[in-house]
Amino acid sequence: MQLSETGESRVQGYLFVLERSLNTFLPRDVVRDAVREIESHLRERVLAATAAPNEREAVERILAELGPPLRVAQAYSAERTIEEAVATGRLVPIVRAVGHLASTTVIGFFAALGLLVGYLTAFAFVAIAVLKPIFPANVGIRYVGGFPVALGAQFPLPPGEHMGGGYAIIPFALACGLGIFVGTHRGARAFLSWWRNRTVS
Amino acid sequence: MPLEVWQEQLRRGSLDLAILLTVASGPRYGLAIIQHLEAFTDLVVSEGTIYPILGRLTREGLLDAEWVEGEAPHPRKYYRLTRSGAKRLAHMKEEWRAFAGKIARLMDASERPE
Numbered sequence: 001m002q003l004s005e006t007g008e009s010r011v012q013g014y015l016f017v018l019e020r021s022l023n024t025f026l027p028r029d030v031v032r033d034a035v036r037e038i039e040s041h042l043r044e045r046v047l048a049a050t051a052a053p054n055e056r057e058a059v060e061r062i063l064a065e066l067g068p069p070l071r072v073a074q075a076y077s078a079e080r081t082i083e084e085a086v087a088t089g090r091l092v093p094i095v096r097a098v099g100h101l102a103s104t105t106v107i108g109f110f111a112a113l114g115l116l117v118g119y120l121t122a123f124a125f126v127a128i129a130v131l132k133p134i135f136p137a138n139v140g141i142r143y144v145g146g147f148p149v150a151l152g153a154q155f156p157l158p159p160g161e162h163m164g165g166g167y168a169i170i171p172f173a174l175a176c177g178l179g180i181f182v183g184t185h186r187g188a189r190a191f192l193s194w195w196r197n198r199t200v201s
Numbered sequence: 202m203p204l205e206v207w208q209e210q211l212r213r214g215s216l217d218l219a220i221l222l223t224v225a226s227g228p229r230y231g232l233a234i235i236q237h238l239e240a241f242t243d244l245v246v247s248e249g250t251i252y253p254i255l256g257r258l259t260r261e262g263l264l265d266a267e268w269v270e271g272e273a274p275h276p277r278k279y280y281r282l283t284r285s286g287a288k289r290l291a292h293m294k295e296e297w298r299a300f301a302g303k304i305a306r307l308m309d310a311s312e313r314p315e
Contacts, residue, residue: 030256036268036276037231037252043275044232065248072249079253 001049007059011042014063021073025081025100034076041066070104077101078196086193094188101195111191118184125177128152129170140165212244216254218297219244221263221282221290228281230269231255255280263289 003011015035022031045062066072077100085097098115101108131153132139140163142150148164151173157163165172223229223237231252238245245251258264263286270276282290 034252034256037278038249040230040275040277041232041248041252044273044277047274067247067249069249071247072252075247075250076253076256079257083257 001046001055001058003046003059004055007046007055010056010059010063011039011046014042014066014069015039018069018072021070021104022076024103025077025096030080038066038072074104077104082192082196086189086196089185089189091185094185094192097192098188101192108195115184115188115191118180118187122177122181122184124152125173125180129173129177132167132170132173136167137163139163140169212246215297216244217258218290218293220251220254220258221286221293224264224280224282225287225290228267228279230277230279234280258286262286 015038018038019031019035022034026034042062045065046059049058049062067075077097081093081097081100085093098108098112102112103109128139128151135153135155138155138157139153140151141148142152142154142161143164144161151165151169154161154163219238219242220234223234229237232248234255235245235248235251238251255264255266259266259280262283264280265283265286267279267281268276269279
């Protein structure tokens with residue numbers, strides 16, 4: 001089947017969306033090669049197809065068999081970005097993989113939001129442990145009117161308030177920070193592993 | 202676990218082996234691999250998702266990829282098994298046969314009265 005101008009622009013549109021999706025997480029040369037391969041697949045299928053009952057339906061059938069461009073991009077994502085994150089367990093690949101999912105899927109967005117809260121909470125606890133020896137009067141359990149209301153740092157401390165907990169807050173904050181960090185990190189890895197198993201082919 | 206999930210896991214777990222078996226007899230390009238898999242199995246659900254797997258197997262050094270021009274009106278990317286891919290395939294076949302044999306024995310035993 002020879003493609004008409006309309007059929008050709010439909011194929012080019014598909015490849016354009018695929019390229020845009022892949023560009024968000026893959027190096028340019030890898031994207032070029034992947035798009036070239038998918039285009040080769042489409043040309044092969046088009047060449048072997050008959051334009052019956054009409055060209056439009058034939059092209060749509062070929063594209064449907066290939067899968068929506070976002071799904072194909074997700075499969076690449078699962079095989080590369082997510083694979084690296086799950087396999088290595090390193091922070092940077094995990095953040096990159098979650099960031100990619102957050103920008104392309106709704107589930108990924110909410111997962112990234114949850115993980116961001118987890119990582120920030122862990123960071124806040126570690127920051128308390130680090131800041132306590134430097135600013136002993138401004139970091140700890142904040143007491144207002146004799147009642148504990150918060151854990152953290154306050155600069156400057158308003159009159160009538162004081163920070164309690166003493167230096168015992170340091171091991172407590174460190175343990176909480178590291179615990180939450182490890183929990184969040186494991187959660188991120190488990191989520192990516194689940195996502196990879198869900199999307200690969 | 203629902204049956205569909207188990208079937209999906211089974212299918213996914215055997216896809217690498219199926220792809221390596223497909224190129225074991227000689228180099229094939231993407232669509233030829235898909236057509237071969239479709240002729241013998243129902244492992245391919247969405248054609249576009251096979252290419253990222255081919256890419257991974259190439260990165261892992263199990264396959265070698267090469268663009269060939271002039272054979273068709275468009276270039277084709279051929280995949281061939283590397284030496285390390287052939288070794289891996291031999292191990293995978295061995296593992297698969299042993300595993301399938303054990304499950305078959307287990308099924309036979311489950312059908313025999315105590």
